Amino acid sequence: MPAMNMIQALNSALDVMLGRDPNVLIFGEDVGYFGGVFRVTDGLQRKHGVTRCFDSPIGEAGIVGIAVGMGAYGLRPVVEIQFADYIYPAYDQIVSEAARIRYRSAGDFHVPLTIRTPYGGGIYGGQTHSQSPEALFTHVAGIKTVIPSNPIDAKGLLMSAIEDDDPVIFLEPKRLYNGPFDGHHEKPVQPWAKHPLSDVPEGYYTVPLGEAAVARPGRDLTVLTYGTMVHVAVAAAEEAGVDADVIDLRTLVPVDIKAIVKSVEKTGRCVVAHEATLTSGYGAELCALVQEHCFYHLEAPVQRIAGWDTPYPHAFEWEYFPGPKRVAQAMRRAMEK
């Protein structure tokens, strides 16, 4: 099997799905001839034709509104929002429409829509190319939220998302596109090729939505995380010398509560980590779930590590990014008490 980086894996998922299902089509800003600013749709227009992968006007609300109508017709549109930071104009069509059409019509209509969008920091993108808006979707009934952390999962989850009959927000950790990243920005970039999870099957397979994975098994402490932070957490565990059970949630809604409970009951300690701003982040939900389901197993408060409650400041990339040092500190705090 060829080593693929995350871009290649996502590209392969789209290619396979375009090949399998004539109802799949792709559009978004710059995704057609050019292949997307991160090259995820590279070559798809040439291979599958201009009506299957094409450029759209710069109007995110329009993109999603159009896709909702296509979904109602019976297609499976896969749209790209160029950066997650630009998804807000489409928020109404996502929240009021895509998410609620099945419910409000009592199943008469539904929208099998996938919205792909690169999210997260680590690329000096400043306040409008670094955001992690997942919690703004996990609060909305009727949407699934998915975040992969490696090429194999990225491809398998994306194919599942496209086949899913409900709308899926598929957030791609852009800092992981070209290589795993553990937060050590001072170290040279590693390519995915050296990582076992880059060994991606060429054809069709799926990774089911709603199932977490164990990124690093451990006994002392549970880390609940996703996306780029999975790699940061694994590095932090080594650095803190803590035998952490790092759970890569992969799907945020519906979350794999069994995997969470199993791990926290085992370890009795928990750290929750994400890049998004702390307050009302998805970490708050994880804290709440853990204390609801595992209160009597908890030996210390759940520690949240997250982006600060500020916009993402360009010059303070690494002060903002919740890197391994901060995660390791949280692990130690969780272990001390």
Added chain:
Amino acid sequence: MPAMNMIQALNSALDVMLGRDPNVLIFGEDVGYFGGVFRVTDGLQRKHGVTRCFDSPIGEAGIVGIAVGMGAYGLRPVVEIQFADYIYPAYDQIVSEAARIRYRSAGDFHVPLTIRTPYGGGIYGGQTHSQSPEALFTHVAGIKTVIPSNPIDAKGLLMSAIEDDDPVIFLEPKRLYNGPFDGHHEKPVQPWAKHPLSDVPEGYYTVPLGEAAVARPGRDLTVLTYGTMVHVAVAAAEEAGVDADVIDLRTLVPVDIKAIVKSVEKTGRCVVAHEATLTSGYGAELCALVQEHCFYHLEAPVQRIAGWDTPYPHAFEWEYFPGPKRVAQAMRRAMEK
């Protein structure tokens, strides 16, 4: 002092502020000649003139975008979004613009904007007239989120919000407009006039942002809540026979952490209640804060009571609404363990 219901109190706040500050102006859908679909701006156009309180096109994004520009000029616009359910088209202008202009310009510009909007259920409004979207704002750095629960607070908080130099989302519990409501929909509606908190000063005063109030002092258990649910929680405490310390948060961001910690340290037990959907609701943040700040005082898991994770279904108003029965159950659960 005259008894005012919440609509009159809010109207009075706007009237006083229009009188005090020529930079205050009001606009929104149907707020001008007609005085708003809930009558909150009734009479203001007649009294203060058409340019100080006027109708706008039906475009929430436009309304907020215009207001951001006015704020940058130096005005203090107060805009109405007719129902909180219709705030999503404006989400980008709120999140990417109003919330971040001070930060991104390093203080060169700021936007003293108040966005008023009726929220919450209890009026058989169905999926698009019942929503509680507060958590979609509490996650966003740079916005304050305020929710009053009675006429005195409503007026005082609204005047503070208008005077505040940061953007404020001011959510008005529409089911409380005409009278306090404890969730007993089968009982006849009580007017505010019979309630002590309807004794509203006619002129100018403020209730500071960021300070919670004790709606019902108690020793056994803390309830953290806001808006309509304050009244539901007080009723539930009586019904459950639990001596609950009901904290009316009033401001969600920045939240009054001292009041929270003081109460939970006293009671050791906590229930969090809101109407919004459970998952990633503001209750999750409250759970997380309580367990972070009071872990070693907690004798039982924090209980969350919230709207179910579904859209608000018209025919199931009272099965959806987290009424006193559900809150009382949660109180008993919190007391049992």
Added chain:
Amino acid sequence: MRNRGRLSLRVPQPKHRPGDKADFSNVAVPPAGSVERPPVDVKARDIAGHAYSMIRVLDDEAKAVGPWNPRLDPEILHKGLRAMMLTRAYDDRMYRTQRQGKISFYMKSTGEEAASVAYALALERDDMCFPSYRQQGLLIARGYPLIDMMCQCYSNARDPMKGRQLPVMYSSRDYGFFTISGNLGTQFPQAVGWAMASAYKGDDRIAVSWIGEGATAEGDFHHALNFATVYRAPVILNVVNNQWAISSFQGIAGGEESTFASRAIGYGLPGLRVDGNDFLAVYAVAQWAAERARANLGATLVELYTYRAEGHSTSDDPSRYRPSDEWKAWPLGDPIDRLKRHLISIGAWSEQQHEALTEELTTLVKETQREVESIGTLADGSRAPTQSMFEDVFKDIPWHLSQQREQSGA
């Protein structure tokens, strides 16, 4: 450039408020038959003038005249008349039902029946409609069971929407009627998306949408026109300019500065302005735009010029913001009355037949209502099973919703 006069802010005001005498003499009403009917493959720019005129077929004597006369069989006219009258009878009944406290809410389409009924008859049965909340005439004209409409309003056990939506928020895939949103404008780009999908699949069905003139201010109006023009989508986009958006008049939506049909011009789309109370004119325009769409020539924007004869909804009292006699002063009359007079003038109808039909439809609605009430009303407790409120959030119920269903005791 300095020392200019000071600027001032203009806020548009309607000509008349409660207490004033209604007067529409400012509304230019061109004679019926005076607007040219271009071929469907006309260049949009060559008919820019159509956006400022008004396509009318029925003249003051209720005769059908001019190039837009669709020359319909009386059979179709009878169908149209019946559907408009049934829509009105149904609206009247449901309004009163709301006033009696039996349903929570209602929205009438009185005075605007042609805007939906004429379309329903001009379109193919499987063309897809993306309505706003005031096109109940589409369902009625397409023969959707009245009883199902009414059960939806009653939110009872037979409500096809399972009590999930406010009254009037119908949905029927089988009848080509997209689920109505409470959020204004969202259906407009969705219709364009559906039409693009149809074109993508090499289908021959088109999509049609309706938006209120007030809601054209939403961004989705722009997105719809823009995507429609870029991808040449087979879609008809209607602006129902009924002069009012709750309490604000069409000037607050920009209607005093230009027509809504003229919004098409900047996108390079044809914009047609039509007498919305003229059944034949609406039918003819629908036919023209549908033919254009089906010929792969793209979208048309249509302004249906009409008047909202009643309150915005049962929550509204229009006497608070407009003269109560505006509807009577409205220069384009009543679509039902005008079609009735036309049918009489061609000898295909009579006052007696009209009275009998009115009677028949009133009875039909009453009897349907009796049947609906025998199924049950929300107040009696007839409704979908409680546990159904946890269904259809997703295709399959995830763990957290089944847990919540359990907690709810449903």
Added chain:
Amino acid sequence: MRNRGRLSLRVPQPKHRPGDKADFSNVAVPPAGSVERPPVDVKARDIAGHAYSMIRVLDDEAKAVGPWNPRLDPEILHKGLRAMMLTRAYDDRMYRTQRQGKISFYMKSTGEEAASVAYALALERDDMCFPSYRQQGLLIARGYPLIDMMCQCYSNARDPMKGRQLPVMYSSRDYGFFTISGNLGTQFPQAVGWAMASAYKGDDRIAVSWIGEGATAEGDFHHALNFATVYRAPVILNVVNNQWAISSFQGIAGGEESTFASRAIGYGLPGLRVDGNDFLAVYAVAQWAAERARANLGATLVELYTYRAEGHSTSDDPSRYRPSDEWKAWPLGDPIDRLKRHLISIGAWSEQQHEALTEELTTLVKETQREVESIGTLADGSRAPTQSMFEDVFKDIPWHLSQQREQSGA
């Protein structure tokens, strides 16, 4: 209606891709001086044709001709030339600086300098600009310290934005330059709001905004035009049609179906289409629209027809999606070259002077850069104090941010 041909989806394609020879023979370029200059109180509908033509002043011999000739003093022309040349020199330098890895990102405005510089000179100093990211010429023409611009790009200790924003995302209240957003289109309604505020206060200042032709597809474009027309806001709304939006050509924004200036028509606003590379034409149109706005006659939409000569940003490689010689084939030339030739033709400039000025400005930029680098660069660690990242989220720092500041160790 059945048995029609099947529909098909049209996706617009540019005429040329890499490897093709660039050819703009399809671009209609009317002769300079051929478009009428109406009085500023003209009715928008009476100049609908202006949206499809092109206002041009400089003819092929670089002579200023026709009714739009603003007849400017050479002094102003010299100012304009200098500001355009400084903008280009600055852009070139910063681009190279990014390539050297000293700054993280950059966006040039090459070929579009007139779109901002001519405006800056035609407006009053205290009129408020709401730019997108390609109007650095405004700051330069208004005399904003080059060193501060550069420090912003370096995110160093003197960056007025305290390192909070990507390079080029300037802000200066003092110079009437609104803080640039990374989100496209949001500034357009904000400008209208500012203008409405000015009118509300009886002020005489107007607002001006710029948006790319690609970004006109955002809803905010529609909101801006709609609110501007309804409240007759004193604002000038510019669409910079530079033919490209990253990799997608203007047809993807609807530009093949109509002009962007014509979008004004449906709102009842004047829409003027201008040769954006003609300094005098841009100046004249800015003057006209400003006069109209200041006379309380409302907004104007201006399409500045130009060409993005370089990549979208330093992250972009245009040779992947368009012929590399497009810029050379562009029929409207280079705004700097055209103004230079005009000045020479009227005897107010010479090749020698031009060379000397180029030299002077290159040196100025270089010396400024030296000064900036002596203050420091992000890579060296020169930047605002770390704790400042917790400031300006709110006016006052709330408890949770001061706690986080503490936790951060800043």
